Amino acid sequence: xxxxxxxVFLACLSALCALVQGWIIGLxxxxxxxxxxxxxxxxxxxxxxxxVDVRAxxxxxxxxxxxxxxxxxxxxxxxxxxxxxxxxxxxPIVVYCDGNGCDSSRAVAERLREELESEEIYWLIGGWNxxxxxxxx
Amino acid sequence: MMxxxxxxxxxxxxxxxxxxxxxxxxxxxxFGKAILNYRLVGESLAWLSSLWIPWMEVIGAVGLxxxxxxxxxxxxxxxxxVVFEVILLVTLFRGLDIDCGCFGTKSPTSVSFxxxxxxxxxxxxxxxxQVEDSQSGSK
Numbered sequence: 001x002x003x004x005x006x007x008v009f010l011a012c013l014s015a016l017c018a019l020v021q022g023w024i025i026g027l028x029x030x031x032x033x034x035x036x037x038x039x040x041x042x043x044x045x046x047x048x049x050x051x052v053d054v055r056a057x058x059x060x061x062x063x064x065x066x067x068x069x070x071x072x073x074x075x076x077x078x079x080x081x082x083x084x085x086x087x088x089x090x091x092p093i094v095v096y097c098d099g100n101g102c103d104s105s106r107a108v109a110e111r112l113r114e115e116l117e118s119e120e121i122y123w124l125i126g127g128w129n130x131x132x133x134x135x136x137x
Numbered sequence: 138m139m140x141x142x143x144x145x146x147x148x149x150x151x152x153x154x155x156x157x158x159x160x161x162x163x164x165x166x167x168f169g170k171a172i173l174n175y176r177l178v179g180e181s182l183a184w185l186s187s188l189w190i191p192w193m194e195v196i197g198a199v200g201l202x203x204x205x206x207x208x209x210x211x212x213x214x215x216x217x218x219v220v221f222e223v224i225l226l227v228t229l230f231r232g233l234d235i236d237c238g239c240f241g242t243k244s245p246t247s248v249s250f251x252x253x254x255x256x257x258x259x260x261x262x263x264x265x266x267q268v269e270d271s272q273s274g275s276k
Binding site: 004007010018027030054056074098099104107110 | 162165166169170173180183184185188189191192193195196197200205206208209210212213234235236245246247249250
């Protein structure tokens with residue numbers, strides 16, 4: 001067998017394994033709501049929440065929700081230290097990103113849940129667009 | 138010396154792709170959602186890709202350890218990385234703020250970081266191919 005024939009074989013073998021796995025699992029609804037997502041309307045007291053902004057730094061600098069802390073996946077430790085300075089265990093945390101499609105808030109909320117071992121950490125469904133008044137400087 | 142470099146690359150790249158593929162295989166739904174977030178394909182294609190891509194990574198990684206299959210495995214993994222780089226570039230230009238989904242949901246990574254990391258991985262694959270070429274040429 002030549003290199004290209006082996007390459008095709010490897011790709012086909014992968015496809016076969018994927019088909020078998022797919023057949024076992026079945027079709028999954030990828031649009032099903034994620035865990036720990038929260039709507040703005042579900043927040044009983046948005047002021048008693050530690051807001052975390054995971055949008056790009058320029059967007060945060062331009063405007064952010066009052067009191068929101070900036071947290072970047074690229075500089076996790078520094079952002080987390082700043083966040084912990086304002087967080088008391090038990091204070092709910094809500095993470096928002098820039099819109100419906102972004103999932104960085106989901107990923108950050110999940111990581112925060114693991115690292116802070118708190119159940120009161122959520123991500124905001126709809127992100128920045130759902131925040132009334134869209135924040136300030 | 139070349140043999141040491143070759144096996145170092147195989148261990149590093151093989152371990153990397155095995156981890157990456159394995160983590161995605163454990164939770165294909167999360168990876169499927171990550172693919173959907175790129176807003177390039179629909180749900181069915183995202184689901185298919187969420188199963189196929191991890192298997193290519195795992196099988197490609199295993200192939201790196203088998204001399205006869207190494208070159209094909211390098212090409213398979215290299216093609217995956219190049220395609221992914223293009224997708225990441227498009228995503229960056231579109232300004233989408235998403236987790237790359239590279240290592241499942243347990244270690245979220247930004248698109249810009251993934252873009253740079255993939256260049257290093259691609260460099261490793263090219264180097265491995267070169268070493269393989271030079272060794273087979275000298276035999």
